[in-house]
Amino acid sequence: MPSPTDKNPLFSPNADPIPNPHTDHGKARRKRHSSWSDPYSNDRVDPNEALRHLILKMRLNSGSTTTHSESGSEPESDSLNPNPEPDYTSLLSDELLLKVFGKFSGPKQHISNSLVCKRWCVLCGKLIQSVKLLDWEFLESGRLTFRYPNLIDVNIVPACIRFERNSGILLSNKLLDVYLSSGVLENDGFFVRKEDVLGSQVVDGGVRILAEGCRNLRRIALMNVSEEGLSCLAKECELLQEMEMHYCSDMALRGIYNCRNLQILKLIGCVNGIYDSAVSDIGMTILAQGCRRLVKLELVGCEGSYDGIKAIGQCCQMLEELIICNHRMETGWLSAMSFCENLKTLSIQSCKNIDENPGPDEHLGSCPMLEELHLRRCHMRDKQGVRALFLVCQTIRELVLEDCWGLDDNTFAAATICRTIRSLSLDGCSLLTTEGLESVVLSWKELDRLRVVSCNNVKDSEITPELATLFSVLKELKWRPDSQSLLLASLDGTGIGQKGGRSLRRK
Structure with a gap:
C-alpha cells in the first residue's frame, strides 16, 4: 500500500523543488520564499511543528510592528531558543x-x-527608607542593612518583645503594638514583663549592626537599649535627629550624650497596663546636659520633679515644644516651667492631676514666649493646680481643651488670667455651661477664633445679645455644642462668623 508521501509529492523528502508544468492546475507554481513570518511553509516546517513556530514568532516580535519578512532579513538560526524573551533592562x-x-x-x-x-x-x-522590624534575626544576620542600605527611619521596638507572631491577638496602642497570648493574664497587671523583652546586650548588638550598616539614619525607635548601644549609635550616625526610647533607665541615657544633632526626643518610661520602667530627675538631668539642641521633647510616664524640669529649661535653650503625658511627677514641678524661656507650645495629655501643690503664686513665674497651651484627656478637678497652670501660661494666644474631666464654670474661670488669647477650642467639655463660657470669652478682647464642639450644657437658647455680638465679629466660628444646635444652620449664607463676614452691630 503506498504511503501518503507517495501520493502527495509536497510531503516527499525527495520532492523536486522545480515546479512541474504538467500538474493538475495547468500552470506553474511559484516557489514562496520561506521565512519566520510564514511558519506554515510546508517546505521548511513540519505541520506538527507549525503551532510552535507561530508562538515563537509572536513572542519574539511582541511589541514590534515590523516582521523579518517585511524587513528582508533572515533569522540567525533555525533552532528554537529555550529562553526567547531577552532582558532588555540589562542594557540600562x-x-x-x-x-x-x-x-x-x-x-x-x-x-x-x-x-x-x-x-x-x-x-x-536602595529606595526603601523606612522599616518597621518584626523579626530580630533579620537584623542580627545582617540582611536588613544589606538589603536596605539607605534607611533613614527604623523602628525595632516590635522585634524587641518576645511574643508569638501568630497568636491572633494584637493589642494596639498609640505608642506600640503588642501581640498577646494566653499567658499575659499572669503578668501582674502588665502585658509585657521584663522577661518578655530582649536583654540590653542583645539589643546593643543589633543596634551596632544597624548603626554600622545605615550611617544615614535620621530617626530611630529603640527599646531596652543601654549606654553602650546609644554610644555606638551616636558615634556612627552623626545625622540622627529624632529618637524614640521605650523601656529605658536613667543610666542608659548617659549614652545619648554624644547625640549632638538630636532635635526631637520621645522618652517613654511607663505605659499603663503594658510595661513599667522608671525615668527620674537623674535621667532628665543627664538628658538635658547631653542634648542641648533639642527642639521638641515628649515625656511619657516619667517621674521627676522641680529639679528635672529646671535642668531641661536651663540646658535646652532651643526647646520650643514640650509634651507631658501621664506624668508621675512630684508636687511643685510647675514652678520650674519659668526656666523654659523659649518654649512656645506646652501640651499636657492624659494626666490624673496637674500639680497638687504648686506653691505660692510669687514662686511660679511664667513662660514669656509661650503661645499655645493644649490640655487633652486631663483631670481638672484640682482648681489650685489648674489656676497655677494658667498663671504660668498667661502669655498664650491659643488655648485647646479636649475631653477634660472636671472642667466646670469655676475651673474655667481661672483662664481669665490669660488676657491675650486669640483662639479657643473646646471639645467634649460637658460640665461647662453657656454662662461660664460667656463670662470668660467676653473678657478676652483679642479673641477672633472660637470652636465649641460636644459641650452638651452649652445651649443655643441661652445665648445673650453680648455673646451674639461677639459671634458676629469673629473671623472663624464653629458652633456645635450638641446635636440639636441650630445656630450654625441659621447663620449659613449670612457671612457671619467667617473671615471678612458681616457684622450685626448697629452703627
Missing part, C-alpha cells in the same frame, strides 16, 4: 533604573518590583 545602567523605579509611589510597589530578579531586588532595596 543602575542609575537609570533607579530613576525609573523612583517614579513609583509607595513602598509596596518597590517590594513588588524587588521580586522580579536579584538585580531588581538590590536596586529596589
Whole structure:
C-alpha cells in the first residue's frame, strides 16, 4: 500500500523543488520564499511543528510592528531558543533604573518590583527608607542593612518583645503594638514583663549592626537599649535627629550624650497596663546636659520633679515644644516651667492631676514666649493646680481643651488670667455651661477664633445679645455644642462668623 508521501509529492523528502508544468492546475507554481513570518511553509516546517513556530514568532516580535519578512532579513538560526524573551533592562545602567523605579509611589510597589530578579531586588532595596522590624534575626544576620542600605527611619521596638507572631491577638496602642497570648493574664497587671523583652546586650548588638550598616539614619525607635548601644549609635550616625526610647533607665541615657544633632526626643518610661520602667530627675538631668539642641521633647510616664524640669529649661535653650503625658511627677514641678524661656507650645495629655501643690503664686513665674497651651484627656478637678497652670501660661494666644474631666464654670474661670488669647477650642467639655463660657470669652478682647464642639450644657437658647455680638465679629466660628444646635444652620449664607463676614452691630 503506498504511503501518503507517495501520493502527495509536497510531503516527499525527495520532492523536486522545480515546479512541474504538467500538474493538475495547468500552470506553474511559484516557489514562496520561506521565512519566520510564514511558519506554515510546508517546505521548511513540519505541520506538527507549525503551532510552535507561530508562538515563537509572536513572542519574539511582541511589541514590534515590523516582521523579518517585511524587513528582508533572515533569522540567525533555525533552532528554537529555550529562553526567547531577552532582558532588555540589562542594557540600562543602575542609575537609570533607579530613576525609573523612583517614579513609583509607595513602598509596596518597590517590594513588588524587588521580586522580579536579584538585580531588581538590590536596586529596589536602595529606595526603601523606612522599616518597621518584626523579626530580630533579620537584623542580627545582617540582611536588613544589606538589603536596605539607605534607611533613614527604623523602628525595632516590635522585634524587641518576645511574643508569638501568630497568636491572633494584637493589642494596639498609640505608642506600640503588642501581640498577646494566653499567658499575659499572669503578668501582674502588665502585658509585657521584663522577661518578655530582649536583654540590653542583645539589643546593643543589633543596634551596632544597624548603626554600622545605615550611617544615614535620621530617626530611630529603640527599646531596652543601654549606654553602650546609644554610644555606638551616636558615634556612627552623626545625622540622627529624632529618637524614640521605650523601656529605658536613667543610666542608659548617659549614652545619648554624644547625640549632638538630636532635635526631637520621645522618652517613654511607663505605659499603663503594658510595661513599667522608671525615668527620674537623674535621667532628665543627664538628658538635658547631653542634648542641648533639642527642639521638641515628649515625656511619657516619667517621674521627676522641680529639679528635672529646671535642668531641661536651663540646658535646652532651643526647646520650643514640650509634651507631658501621664506624668508621675512630684508636687511643685510647675514652678520650674519659668526656666523654659523659649518654649512656645506646652501640651499636657492624659494626666490624673496637674500639680497638687504648686506653691505660692510669687514662686511660679511664667513662660514669656509661650503661645499655645493644649490640655487633652486631663483631670481638672484640682482648681489650685489648674489656676497655677494658667498663671504660668498667661502669655498664650491659643488655648485647646479636649475631653477634660472636671472642667466646670469655676475651673474655667481661672483662664481669665490669660488676657491675650486669640483662639479657643473646646471639645467634649460637658460640665461647662453657656454662662461660664460667656463670662470668660467676653473678657478676652483679642479673641477672633472660637470652636465649641460636644459641650452638651452649652445651649443655643441661652445665648445673650453680648455673646451674639461677639459671634458676629469673629473671623472663624464653629458652633456645635450638641446635636440639636441650630445656630450654625441659621447663620449659613449670612457671612457671619467667617473671615471678612458681616457684622450685626448697629452703627
